[in-house]
Amino acid sequence: MSMINIQDVTFSYTGKRLILKDINLTVEQGEWVAILGHNGSGKSTLAKLLVGLLEPKSGTIAIDGVLLTPDTLYEERKKIGIVFQNPDNQFVGVSVRDDIAFGMENLNVPREEMLEKIQFYAEKVGMSDLLEKEPSTLSGGQKQRVAIAGILAMQTKIMIFDEATSMLDPTSRNELMAYISTLHDEGITIIMITHDMEEALYADRLVVLKEGAIFEDDAKATLLRKPERFREARLDLPMALKIQSGLSKTDEKEKRVRDFLWEFVSAK
Amino acid sequence: MKNIVIGQYVPGDGFLYRLDPRTKLIAVIILMVAVFLLETIIELVVAFGLVILLLIAGKISIVRVAKGLKPLFVLLLFTFFFQILFNKEGTLLVEEILSLNPANLGLGLLLTVLWRLLARFGKFKTILLFLWIAGIYCLLRYVAIAPQWTTFSLQIHEKGIEMSVFVVIRLLIIISLSTIMTLTTKPTDLTQGLEKLMRPLKVIGIKSDDFALIISISLRYIPTILDEANKIMAAQASRGADFSEGGLKEKIKQVISLLVPMFIIAFKRSEELADAMESRNFVPGKKRTRIHELSFGWKDAVTSVVILLCLAASITLKVIG
Numbered sequence: 001m002s003m004i005n006i007q008d009v010t011f012s013y014t015g016k017r018l019i020l021k022d023i024n025l026t027v028e029q030g031e032w033v034a035i036l037g038h039n040g041s042g043k044s045t046l047a048k049l050l051v052g053l054l055e056p057k058s059g060t061i062a063i064d065g066v067l068l069t070p071d072t073l074y075e076e077r078k079k080i081g082i083v084f085q086n087p088d089n090q091f092v093g094v095s096v097r098d099d100i101a102f103g104m105e106n107l108n109v110p111r112e113e114m115l116e117k118i119q120f121y122a123e124k125v126g127m128s129d130l131l132e133k134e135p136s137t138l139s140g141g142q143k144q145r146v147a148i149a150g151i152l153a154m155q156t157k158i159m160i161f162d163e164a165t166s167m168l169d170p171t172s173r174n175e176l177m178a179y180i181s182t183l184h185d186e187g188i189t190i191i192m193i194t195h196d197m198e199e200a201l202y203a204d205r206l207v208v209l210k211e212g213a214i215f216e217d218d219a220k221a222t223l224l225r226k227p228e229r230f231r232e233a234r235l236d237l238p239m240a241l242k243i244q245s246g247l248s249k250t251d252e253k254e255k256r257v258r259d260f261l262w263e264f265v266s267a268k
Numbered sequence: 269m270k271n272i273v274i275g276q277y278v279p280g281d282g283f284l285y286r287l288d289p290r291t292k293l294i295a296v297i298i299l300m301v302a303v304f305l306l307e308t309i310i311e312l313v314v315a316f317g318l319v320i321l322l323l324i325a326g327k328i329s330i331v332r333v334a335k336g337l338k339p340l341f342v343l344l345l346f347t348f349f350f351q352i353l354f355n356k357e358g359t360l361l362v363e364e365i366l367s368l369n370p371a372n373l374g375l376g377l378l379l380t381v382l383w384r385l386l387a388r389f390g391k392f393k394t395i396l397l398f399l400w401i402a403g404i405y406c407l408l409r410y411v412a413i414a415p416q417w418t419t420f421s422l423q424i425h426e427k428g429i430e431m432s433v434f435v436v437i438r439l440l441i442i443i444s445l446s447t448i449m450t451l452t453t454k455p456t457d458l459t460q461g462l463e464k465l466m467r468p469l470k471v472i473g474i475k476s477d478d479f480a481l482i483i484s485i486s487l488r489y490i491p492t493i494l495d496e497a498n499k500i501m502a503a504q505a506s507r508g509a510d511f512s513e514g515g516l517k518e519k520i521k522q523v524i525s526l527l528v529p530m531f532i533i534a535f536k537r538s539e540e541l542a543d544a545m546e547s548r549n550f551v552p553g554k555k556r557t558r559i560h561e562l563s564f565g566w567k568d569a570v571t572s573v574v575i576l577l578c579l580a581a582s583i584t585l586k587v588i589g
Contacts, residue, residue, distance in 0.1 A: 074549065077547065081548070090541065090544035092485065105557050106550045108555065111557060
């Protein structure tokens with residue numbers, strides 16, 4: 001049974017312009033999928049549909065085999081967590097501890113269990129010394145880590161990152177990416193919504209959206225061999241591929257650099 | 269902007285910190301009632317002494333409480349003079365004939381301007397205020413040059429002095445009590461306490477848990493929004509806006525130019541926050557467990573007994589007196 005199953009999903013806000021058209025997408029347990037797209041390609045809307053913040057105009061979404069409907073929504077939301085772009089606008093609690101607790105409080109987790117889980121997941125994201133801190137004293141990266149801990153504490157199976165690194169400085173961004181890798185290793189299904197190709201290189205599979213429709217959907221290594229497809233979707237190529245395309249194919253030395261660069265992008 | 273303090277809470281470890289916020293809230297209310305029942309200055313002075321004892325026992329610095337009283341200084345002063353001047357009971361102690369005429373009016377205005385100018389330096393404000401009051405009094409009393417517009421008599425009665433001291437001490441006690449509470453209770457704990465105490469209001473349709481969440485989210489976003497205001501002000505200043513100069517009209521324009529983006533951002537923020545909360549399974553009005561737990565312990569029980577004894581004592585005094 002696939003973790004996420006989207007069938008013929010169409011969405012529009014006002015009824016006239018379709019934001020998403022005929023989306024068909026299946027994500028398996030433990031996959032790391034990057035959903036790529038230029039501004040206005042509908043990628044964030046897709047994320048909101050997956051967590052039930054929006055309802056599709058037509059088509060169905062199933063999470064872990066259960067169809068998302070107003071009746072099943074609250075049950076299904078436990079399986080899927082989302083980290084948004086702005087670290088400040090998703091920090092609900094007055095302290096780190098309160099924020100990690102927020103989701104569990106909503107699920108009526110008993111207090112003793114909450115305290116244990118907060119300790120456990122705060123340690124996991126490296127925030128256990130800062131439990132009493134107020135959000136205004138934390139960095140953007142720390143706030144995103146708190147958001148992750150809060151979602152993990154709800155025993156989520158799928159994690160969506162909706163441009164979650166775009167407001168972070170390079171260091172915290174790398175830290176967060178490394179952290180997401182460990183989540184992936186633990187078997188959590190990762191959906192990463194981004195317009196940044198460098199970030200997408202971490203994924204196993206790339207889904208490219210263009211004007212609300214799926215433009216490409218393939219394994220990373222396969223898709224990277226077709227750089228023109230990314231340009232057509234108005235996406236910037238990763239730096240390594242840009243360098244590679246500038247190198248000669250015949251010269252023996254340059255060929256070795258080309259191979260190295262390919263190795264680099266496909267092995268990440 | 270990083271270390272902004274909301275409320276007056278100061279971390280500490282006195283026994284007052286370890287009391288349940290509900291105990292403190294109710295205690296403050298009961299003690300206020302008890303203070304209002306007291307009728308003589310001696311009783312009040314004793315009560316004031318008890319408040320000081322409480323401060324010492326709770327390891328709260330008196331200076332901090334005094335600082336909490338500072339904003340209410342003008343109110344205290346006003347009450348004091350109001351009682352002294354307008355209470356006409358008891359034997360007459362002092363009677364002075366004051367007059368108003370062009371000469372002292374002019375000098376009085378001059379004095380006021382001088383006072384405001386000096387007050388701008390921001391030092392010795394209190395002393396300056398007293399000097400101004402004394403100056404006005406001297407002008408009205410001793411500058412009696414024709415043509416006199418009007419004369420009036422300033423009378424101070426025995427009861428007036430008594431009442432002014434009485435009212436000021438009463439106010440001091442009440443303000444100190446509430447300051448002690450806010451100094452020793454985190455705003456979040458205070459909201460929690462209020463929420464629990466407001467539970468019974470569910471009968472008339474007030475949802476105390478939603479109310480508590482609203483307050484705690486507001487508290488959490490105050491520093492964020494202040495930070496934003498600073499950024500917008502800096503952005504506007506860098507494009508030539510001057511927030512410190514200009515007349516009232518320009519000031520209003522500048523405030524509007526600050527408020528409009530602030531509101532737009534705040535609405536966007538709240539929408540995103542609502543999404544984040546909803547995606548973390550928040551459903552308004554649904555029952556939730558709580559990470560914060562209030563516990564009513566033996567300390568609270570002892571405090572309650574002591575507080576009730578205080579109330580009983582002041583009721584007894586009221587009945588006997």
